[in-house]
Amino acid sequence: MQVSHSSSGEQKFEVRRLEISDKSKGFVELLRQLTVCDSISDKDFENRFREISSLGDDHVICVVEDESSGKIIATGSVFIEKKFLRNCGKVGHIEDVVVDSNARGMQLGKKVIGFLADHARSIGCYKVILDCSLENRAFYEKCGFKQKEIQMNKKHPPTRPACSNNFCRCRDNKVCVERMSRNLVG
Amino acid sequence: MQVSHSSSGEQKFEVRRLEISDKSKGFVELLRQLTVCDSISDKDFENRFREISSLGDDHVICVVEDESSGKIIATGSVFIEKKFLRNCGKVGHIEDVVVDSNARGMQLGKKVIGFLADHARSIGCYKVILDCSLENRAFYEKCGFKQKEIQMNKKHPPTRPACSNNFCRCRDNKVCVERMSRNLVG
Numbered sequence: 463m464q465v466s467h468s469s470s471g472e473q474k475f476e477v478r479r480l481e482i483s484d485k486s487k488g489f490v491e492l493l494r495q496l497t498v499c500d501s502i503s504d505k506d507f508e509n510r511f512r513e514i515s516s517l518g519d520d521h522v523i524c525v526v527e528d529e530s531s532g533k534i535i536a537t538g539s540v541f542i543e544k545k546f547l548r549n550c551g552k553v554g555h556i557e558d559v560v561v562d563s564n565a566r567g568m569q570l571g572k573k574v575i576g577f578l579a580d581h582a583r584s585i586g587c588y589k590v591i592l593d594c595s596l597e598n599r600a601f602y603e604k605c606g607f608k609q610k611e612i613q614m615n616k617k618h619p620p621t622r623p624a625c626s627n628n629f630c631r632c633r634d635n636k637v638c639v640e641r642m643s644r645n646l647v648g
Numbered sequence: 649m650q651v652s653h654s655s656s657g658e659q660k661f662e663v664r665r666l667e668i669s670d671k672s673k674g675f676v677e678l679l680r681q682l683t684v685c686d687s688i689s690d691k692d693f694e695n696r697f698r699e700i701s702s703l704g705d706d707h708v709i710c711v712v713e714d715e716s717s718g719k720i721i722a723t724g725s726v727f728i729e730k731k732f733l734r735n736c737g738k739v740g741h742i743e744d745v746v747v748d749s750n751a752r753g754m755q756l757g758k759k760v761i762g763f764l765a766d767h768a769r770s771i772g773c774y775k776v777i778l779d780c781s782l783e784n785r786a787f788y789e790k791c792g793f794k795q796k797e798i799q800m801n802k803k804h805p806p807t808r809p810a811c812s813n814n815f816c817r818c819r820d821n822k823v824c825v826e827r828m829s830r831n832l833v834g
Contacts, residue, residue, distance in 0.1 A: 489732075490732065493732055493733045494733075496733060497733055497734065498733065498734055498735070499732065499733040499734065499735065500735050502732065502735065502736060506736050507732070507736075509736075510730060510731075510732055510736045513730050514730055521729075521730075523732075539731075541729055543707075543727055543741070543743065544696060544699050544700055544707075545696075545725075545743070545744065546675075546676065546679055546685065546688065546693070546696055546709075546744075547679045547680075547682060547683055547684065547685040547744060548683065548684055548685065549684070549685065549686050549688065550688060550692050550693075550695075550696045555729070555741065557729065557731070558731065558732075558733060579802060579804075582804070583804045587804060588803065588804055589801050589802060589803045589804060590801065590802050590804070591779070591799060591800065591801040591802075592799070592800055592801075593777070593779070593796070593797040593798065593799050593800075594797055594798060594800060595797055595798075596797075596798060599798060599800070602800045603800075605802070606802050607800035607801060607802045608800060608801060608802070609798055609799070609800055610779070610799050610800060610801045611779040611780055611781055611782075611798075611799040612779065612780060612781075612782060612785060612795055612797075612798055612799060613777060613778070613779050613795070613796050613797040613798060613799050614777065614778055614779075614780060614785070614788045614789075614793035614794060614795055614796060615775050615776065615777040615778075615793060615794060615796045616765060616775060616776050616777075616791070616792050616793045616794070617774065617775045618765075618768070618769045618773060618774055618775060618776070
């Protein structure tokens with residue numbers, strides 16, 4: 463789907479917070495352009511949505527909706543880390559920024575980053591940080607960011623059989639009790 | 649203060665969660681070895697401690713106490729980000745790792761990182777990430793991490809007069825109402 467400008471050539475794309483109904487507007491499919499994101503059941507989506515929402519201003523996911531198509535075409539998130547250092551300072555961590563491949567060149571990424579950075583500043587963060595690939599550095603520099611450090615990661619191999627229940631906490635290679643009980647009841 | 653081994657040469661340093669009484673054991677002074685961390689009042693420390701503690705397993709600060717001196721000699725934190733992608737996955741963000749300059753060479757940093765990474769894995773994170781300087785890369789590689797991306801940051805200049813109340817939300821260059829009312833009452 464190509465995102466088109468309106469006849470005036472000035473289609474407005476507003477950034478707003480994620481709503482639970484955005485699942486049916488292609489939000490998950492958009493995330494899939496960023497990394498692995500299998501189908502999520504409505505129940506799991508709702509659970510995760512409520513977990514994040516319960517943090518209020520401390521974890522905000524924003525989206526841009528193409529009103530002509532009703533599809534979500536850009537998103538990003540920021541969560542607020544509360545520290546002791548920097549005089550009990552707060553830092554905004556920006557994550558999972560993606561613009562639909564058909565909606566590039568309309569400054570939507572910049573709008574999303576601006577929304578998230580403004581949000582972090584409005585609640586008192588002394589800085590916002592994010593990790594990105596070297597090839598995206600120039601984009602973030604245009605958004606006012608500077609390269610600072612390097613990012614390291616350590617992946618955790620799954621220690622149990624794949625479990626269809628994303629919210630279970632079963633461990634030690636046991637089969638998820640909750641999933642089993644689900645199967646038993648249908 | 650030089651941290652010394654016991655007569656057996658095998659002093660045990662256990663990693664445990666931060667307790668509110670650790671403020672009087674040099675926790676803030678230790679953070680100051682990492683970056684700016686002015687004095688924090690007992691009230692502000694308690695407020696921030698309770699904010700972080702309210703997140704339970706989703707934001708854990710650990711410490712190592714030198715039992716012979718009663719001082720905190722190492723610390724680090726991890727907070728858990730809940731995502732939609734990676735099938736509603738979770739990521740542990742490690743922050744603010746520091747070992748007292750007099751307690752280096754005793755593998756305390758490795759212990760702290762191990763504690764935080766194990767915690768993240770135990771509650772289902774598919775990975776842990778952290779940002780560090782190039783010169784610390786070799787240390788984190790020994791802890792099982794690999795360099796992945798680059799970190800960018802954007803600092804927010806203060807938009808209001810410095811306010812002694814770390815927990816106020818006053819904006820728009822107004823003088824903090826809460827601080828004013830404090831002044832009025834003493």
